[in-house]
Amino acid sequence: MIDRPALTSSLLYLDNVAVAFDGYKALRGLSLVLRPGEMRAIIGPNGAGKTTMMDVITGKTKPDSGTVYFAGSHDLTKLDEPAIAELGIGRKFQKPTVFESHTVEDNILLALKAPRGPFATLFGKPAVGQLEKIETILRTTRLTDHRARMAADLSHGQKQWLEIGMLLAQDPKLLLVDEPVAGMTDAETVQTADLLREIARDHSVVVVEHDMTFVRDLGVTVTVLHEGSVLAEGPLDVVSAEPRVIEVYLGR
Amino acid sequence: MLTARLASHRRTMGAVISLVALAILVPLLLLALPESSALHVPSYLVALFGKYLCFALLAVSLDLVWGYCGILSLGHGAFFALGGYAMGMYLMRQIGTRGSYADPILPDFMVFLNMKALPVTWWGFNHFAYAMLMVLLVPGILAFVFGFLAFRSRVNGVYLSIITQAMTYALLLAFFRNDMGFGGNNGLTDFKDIVGFNVQADATRAVLFSLSALALATALVASQAIVVSKFGKVLVAIRDAESRARFVGYRVENYKLVIFTLSAMMAGIAGALYVPQVGIINPSEFQPTNSIEAVIWVAVGGRGTLVGAALGAVLVNFGKTYLTGAFPSAWLFALGALFIVVTIFMPKGILGLLDPRRRRAPPRKDAPASVEAAIDANVPVDR
Ligand SMILES: Nc1ncnc2c1ncn2[C@@H]1O[C@H](COP(=O)(O)OP(=O)(O)OP(=O)(O)O)[C@@H](O)[C@H]1O
Ligand SMILES: [Mg+2]
Numbered sequence: 001m002i003d004r005p006a007l008t009s010s011l012l013y014l015d016n017v018a019v020a021f022d023g024y025k026a027l028r029g030l031s032l033v034l035r036p037g038e039m040r041a042i043i044g045p046n047g048a049g050k051t052t053m054m055d056v057i058t059g060k061t062k063p064d065s066g067t068v069y070f071a072g073s074h075d076l077t078k079l080d081e082p083a084i085a086e087l088g089i090g091r092k093f094q095k096p097t098v099f100e101s102h103t104v105e106d107n108i109l110l111a112l113k114a115p116r117g118p119f120a121t122l123f124g125k126p127a128v129g130q131l132e133k134i135e136t137i138l139r140t141t142r143l144t145d146h147r148a149r150m151a152a153d154l155s156h157g158q159k160q161w162l163e164i165g166m167l168l169a170q171d172p173k174l175l176l177v178d179e180p181v182a183g184m185t186d187a188e189t190v191q192t193a194d195l196l197r198e199i200a201r202d203h204s205v206v207v208v209e210h211d212m213t214f215v216r217d218l219g220v221t222v223t224v225l226h227e228g229s230v231l232a233e234g235p236l237d238v239v240s241a242e243p244r245v246i247e248v249y250l251g252r
Numbered sequence: 253m254l255t256a257r258l259a260s261h262r263r264t265m266g267a268v269i270s271l272v273a274l275a276i277l278v279p280l281l282l283l284a285l286p287e288s289s290a291l292h293v294p295s296y297l298v299a300l301f302g303k304y305l306c307f308a309l310l311a312v313s314l315d316l317v318w319g320y321c322g323i324l325s326l327g328h329g330a331f332f333a334l335g336g337y338a339m340g341m342y343l344m345r346q347i348g349t350r351g352s353y354a355d356p357i358l359p360d361f362m363v364f365l366n367m368k369a370l371p372v373t374w375w376g377f378n379h380f381a382y383a384m385l386m387v388l389l390v391p392g393i394l395a396f397v398f399g400f401l402a403f404r405s406r407v408n409g410v411y412l413s414i415i416t417q418a419m420t421y422a423l424l425l426a427f428f429r430n431d432m433g434f435g436g437n438n439g440l441t442d443f444k445d446i447v448g449f450n451v452q453a454d455a456t457r458a459v460l461f462s463l464s465a466l467a468l469a470t471a472l473v474a475s476q477a478i479v480v481s482k483f484g485k486v487l488v489a490i491r492d493a494e495s496r497a498r499f500v501g502y503r504v505e506n507y508k509l510v511i512f513t514l515s516a517m518m519a520g521i522a523g524a525l526y527v528p529q530v531g532i533i534n535p536s537e538f539q540p541t542n543s544i545e546a547v548i549w550v551a552v553g554g555r556g557t558l559v560g561a562a563l564g565a566v567l568v569n570f571g572k573t574y575l576t577g578a579f580p581s582a583w584l585f586a587l588g589a590l591f592i593v594v595t596i597f598m599p600k601g602i603l604g605l606l607d608p609r610r611r612r613a614p615p616r617k618d619a620p621a622s623v624e625a626a627i628d629a630n631v632p633v634d635r
């Protein structure tokens with residue numbers, strides 16, 4: 001294990017991560033450090049490697065080289081998806097993915113923090129306080145009135161919220177949220193920013209988003225990715241004034 | 253959603269009550285009534301419907317993995333056949349000196365093949381309890397090993413279906429060989445007794461029929477309990493969005509392994525009940541087409557409905573018996589046509605036509621209050 005102050009005090013630590021798909025370098029030397037409790041927005045043009053970065057953090061993609069540590073001590077490159085989820089990293093996909101033929105409520109129930117093994121779910125009793133937790137999450141995600149509906153029947157925006165609700169149910173230390181407002185109306189976008197800020201009060205969050213108004217609403221440090229590595233980092237006003245950022249991203 | 257769950261409880265209850273009634277009535281109609289009576293059931297019909305019930309049990313086992321977990325097994329016939337062989341081996345050893353060669357230990361085909369001693373694989377099969385254990389263990393262990401390798405390497409979709417098909421085909425070829433010691437091409441037949449009763453006797457047939465009905469009823473109750481449990485919900489979650497289930501923290505491969513193994517054991521029981529009723533087990537039971545037919549039964553009845561799968565198996569096989577009698581060459585075409593019609597016009601099968609979500613009818617008020625209450629009492633409190 002590398003012993004560096006930046007590592008030990010970090011919640012998430014990526015150093016010099018490289019990933020190639022059939023020779024195409026999706027990530028080239030990506031480094032990123034997230035402090036515990038921090039909320040970070042990631043922006044960057046299509047194909048910059050934002051989703052790939054999340055794939056690496058959650059164990060879906062193994063990096064070709066580089067280090068990825070969680071909470072200073074867990075080497076994420078050696079773990080698979082369920083193990084990483086168990087550590088406390090939750091993820092919302094770019095395309096909303098919920099369990100379509102379950103009700104809204106069952107979707108949250110399945111995500112609730114609880115023993116995950118087949119025998120625990122086959123023979124286990126429902127945990128105490130489970131109903132209250134589900135209630136709270138339904139309220140937070142504004143889905144109380146839709147609890148009995150099939151997830152498949154929800155609107156696009158509601159599915160996005162349900163997925164965020166499932167993330168909350170997992171009660172992870174770190175939430176990775178990929179394009180949460182894609183396809184949402186303006187009103188929904190504003191509500192989602194509220195929701196995420198609310199969540200960020202007691203969780204660390206990484207949000208990928210193209211919607212600049214939304215990123216501005218969040219009011220957090222922004223990291224700009226370009227061609228698989230970090231182009232700029234800082235407050236939105238500062239990074240959006242940088243000529244390189246304007247050239248590759250904002251100016252188009 | 254509650255209405256759909258209620259409907260599925262009601263369906264299962266209905267099926268279980270009918271099966272228990274059949275298990276009691278059919279032996280009575282076969283045994284107690286004189287042959288001249290209009291209500292007398294001829295014994296060949298009892299055996300025929302007993303066979304359908306075994307297929308129904310196979311269909312339910314397949315529905316558990318395919319309907320609920322999305323694992324399209326095209327090799328479930330293999331587990332059925334293995335259960336059947338385990339039962340057949342027990343029945344062979346019960347023949348004893350009544351075989352043509354009158355060898356007290358070796359079945360006829362072994363004497364014919366000049367085998368001097370009973371192969372290890374046959375040891376213990378003279379004991380009923382051991383044989384029944386093997387009915388569960390042989391398919392169970394094969395499914396476990398197969399599933400362990402396939403699910404851990406994340407073999408999915410069409411690829412998984414193809415290797416299940418290869419598995420049953422490999423077993424077909426193996427069981428054809430005389431030197432495997434399972435009777436080769438001819439398989440196992442000429443059975444005499446089962447736990448001391450003549451397999452041909454009307455009373456034995458009646459009991460086997462009843463046992464098949466009860467086994468199916470038990471399987472339906474157990475499967476229903478599984479699918480409404482949180483475990484069952486995880487299965488459906490895996491079917492709907494496998495990678496989401498992983499990111500939520502479920503070890504998908506373990507879930508698949510548990511349900512695949514359970515399902516294979518259920519198929520083994522079906523095979524074991526089937527063999528004494530048809531009087532023979534041979535390698536043709538491993539034919540890949542058998543497994544594919546089982547998938548069609550489930551599709552016809554309604555994937556992911558359990559009772560529908562059982563119903564589909566009985567109906568399609570009823571049609572098969574009729575058609576192969578009336579127009580022997582037409583069966584395969586009819587089956588193919590049926591599959592196409594069901595896939596295009598009835599994607600949810602026969603039971604899909606009764607789906608409350610589809611009907612959009614107001615909740616029924618005419619159902620008897622006592623049944624409602626009974627069903628409500630059964631609905632697990634997970635809301
Ligand atoms: N599994 C894969 N196989 C091959 N190429 C891939 C794979 N995943 C991503 N890529 C490629 O890697 C590059 C980075 O993709 P990625 O999805 O990370 O971009 P992104 O920043 O999320 O873009 P967007 O804003 O469009 O979501 C793209 O060129 C993409 O085509
Ligand atoms: Mg992306």
